[in-house]
Amino acid sequence: MTPEQEAIIAERRSYRRRRMIDAARLLPVFGVAFFSIPLLWSGAEGRTSTTSAMLYIFGIWAVLAATSAAISRHLRPEGGGSSRQAGGR
């Protein structure tokens, strides 16, 4: 009768939604990882040029925004506002 037990297998739509929530949670982690990569450049031999650094940073930036857009499309509030479902920590 615990919440874990009641939802071992969710229906397809809410399964998709939960995975999207997972994705929304993971996205900033990936963002931090990718934006930390420039930390490695300063120590490297043969300095990275500003233009290629710009290409990298703005590229990642655009990808992050696009991914976030794709994820948030799937995170519409559930009908009736079942906050309990939506808010599982």
Added chain:
Amino acid sequence: MVTLNLLILICLAYVVFLFAVAFAADRAAIRGRGKWLNTPLVYTLSLSIYCTAWTFYGAVGFAARSGLEYVTIYLGPTLVMVGWWWALRKMVRVGRAQRITSIADLISSRYGKSNGLAVFVTIFAVIGTTPYIALQLQSVTLSFAVFTEAGAAIPLSHQSTALWVAAGLVLFTILFGTRNLDANERHHGVVMAIALEAVVKLFALLAVGVFVVWGLSGGVQGIVARIDASKIAEFDVSGSRWAGLTMLSAAAFLCLPRMFQVMVVENEDEGHLRMASWAFPTYLMLMSLFVVPIAVVGLDLMPEGANPDLFVLTVPLSEGQNGLAILSFLGGFSSATSMVIVAAIALSTMVSNHIVMPLWLSATGGTAVMSGDMRNVALLTRRFSIAGVIFLGYLYFHVSGGGTALAAIGLVSFAGVAQFLPAMIGGLFWRGATRSGAFAGLGMGFLLWLFTLFLPSFGPGTILPQAVFDQGLFGLIWLRPQALFGIVGLDPLVHAVMWSMTLNTGAFVLVSLLSFPQPVERLQAAQYVDVFQHSVTTGSWSGGMAQSEDLLIMSQRILGAPQAQAFFASAARAQGVNGYLPEPSPKFLNQLERELAGSVGGATAHAMVSQIVGRAAVSVEDLMAVADETAQIMEYSSRLEAKSAEQTRTARQLREANEKLTQLSVQKDEFLSQVSHELRTPMTSIRAFSEILRDTRELSAGEQAKYSSIIHDETVRLTRLLDDLLDLSVLESGRVNLNLQAGTLGNMLDRAEAAAGAGLRIERGKADGDIVLTTDLDRLAQVFINLMANTRKYCDADEPVLSISTMRTGGDLVIDFVDNGCGIRAGQQAVIFEKFSRLGDNTVGGAGLGLAICREIMTRLGGAISYLPGQAGAAFRVTLPLETRVAAQ
């Protein structure tokens, strides 16, 4: 050349336009036609007040000095926005649930509605934001100066420009920021104006960028070559600053009072975050896209020593692009003004709710009921606070002389407000965070920020003497402001952020762990941390006597008479009371407090209600209610589950019952048709032979006798059939009278054998004779006879043998009748006890009622008869209780 007059004219026209937009938006909202004001797009654009004049001008200067490092200021917010599911969603939900009016309110409400904490946060925020406002004034002044130097006829002093701008901002903010007292009612006009300014500044910066890349450098190839040839061609960012600044900007994004204002307080709909989560990072990316090109071209074109902070203006101007320069000026002007407006609103709310109102309350004798109109007082305070905050900014600008590079001031301010982060995030995610912990952390952070960053930012010898920089505070070498604990060689900013944030968090966690929270804190902790589970506050007011009238009087002063009366009337209606005065129930008091909190902040509202009602008591029940809520939800859901299981069960039973009824109906039809069939066959022959007897004259005596005996036999058969049917119906209806007698089993079997055992070899055990039964002997014998007759009729063995064995199991006597025939096929075993079921072709006479009658008899006698599969031949098992309990008659 742009004359200063033209510039001022354009500037004024733009400001008038902004006023008009704000006014129109406010009007539309009041008339309820403001749906388009609440779109996610407007929300996203309003977030752009993060990009102040610091971004607009300062980022280029930042890039010209240290290359790509400037992007860290935008990467932090991007990460926060992209990770909205973690923190922002919770902040917005808590903000709406608790009717939070500012970040000070958020923190103080979380830690037991402590006004002390709110005052602390407010003062801190004012100190942290003042340089930032000064920064905006400075940038507007500098941008004016660019045009003045370029071709001004009238000299215009920096100070007076700043003063005029400040005065204009005060006017705008007071007009549109203090229209309504309830901070939870959105400032539609202001938000709309900000959204418009967001578009202007983005458009202006992109226009300058496009001009620089395609107009001056000949496209992307050209600008790449130019960057590669410039002094910032290499990515030369120290790792500590890269990581430190990104973290700092992320923290500041969450904690800046003005960001909190637009992000949480002005938020109309949680769903808007979804769009902002990608649109705002895109906005930031576009804002920073052309910064490096502009910086590089500026370094190229401008004379040595030109202020890189103003390249956005000076580059177009030097190329004779006056239109573009003016657009760019308007962009910078927009950035500066929107920031000042929102920051002033946010700070004034904090100052009036957490400092002035409590002071005023205690100054007026401590009674909220007695003295004058609170509403006007609150509005007036807020207006004065706005003027005060902006004037403080002007004062800072005036005193500091506007010398320092823009970015440096901005970062000092960022580091200051970032000190709120541990208390805020801890409060949102950790139930164990306590007020003492928050105080300790904030205090520690504030002191360190002051000592390591804020005071040194004025330069050695201004406030902190040079000696402190060299020898440390009180001559203690490990207390040097830029080398705490003797660690030297760190960038001063990173040094300050690292130490202040670590020690702040450390003190916060440590003191929280060691201290014990008050009941109110624990209640609020549950409300915050589990905001997605709990949505309503549990009661914390112990209701008093007849104070409703006092409460109404007080509320009218804060909310305004019509609104307060409407609120009280609806509450009274909800309680089923007529008129305007509801019972001061805990629930109502909570609603009222929440309502008041929207106007004067949580701590003040709490204090005011408690003045009238008496001390707010958090009862043990309240705490237990919170603790139990989760358990209750679980219990409720398990109850639901049980109920649904029960319903499934009932449905199954109903389905079974229905099937049974359908079967019974079919059986009844079959029974009727079989009965008529069974009756018809003998009737037909009786009729035929009686007609022969009647109509045929020349019948021999032998023939007559033969026909009559046929008729006789058929009537006997008919009678038997009718007897059986009657018997069965009597048995089935339960109206049978049992004639209980004692007798031995052996006797009964003897009787049965004598009646039906002819032509049958019957093998019996020896124990039969000893078993004494008290039952309806005749009925039981009927069963035995029937079984023996069946064996005789149906057993297909050459020499039919019926073996009867008896045994006792528990309290039952079990008698098995097993013959040596081929038995009954499995498919038919189920139906042999049904009425009119006859096996195989109807070669042997019989209506097929025998076993049905047997079953009914055994049921009446409290026993059972069943087919026993898996024996040598057909086998029937008769079970009978030794102690006869006759079934209900």
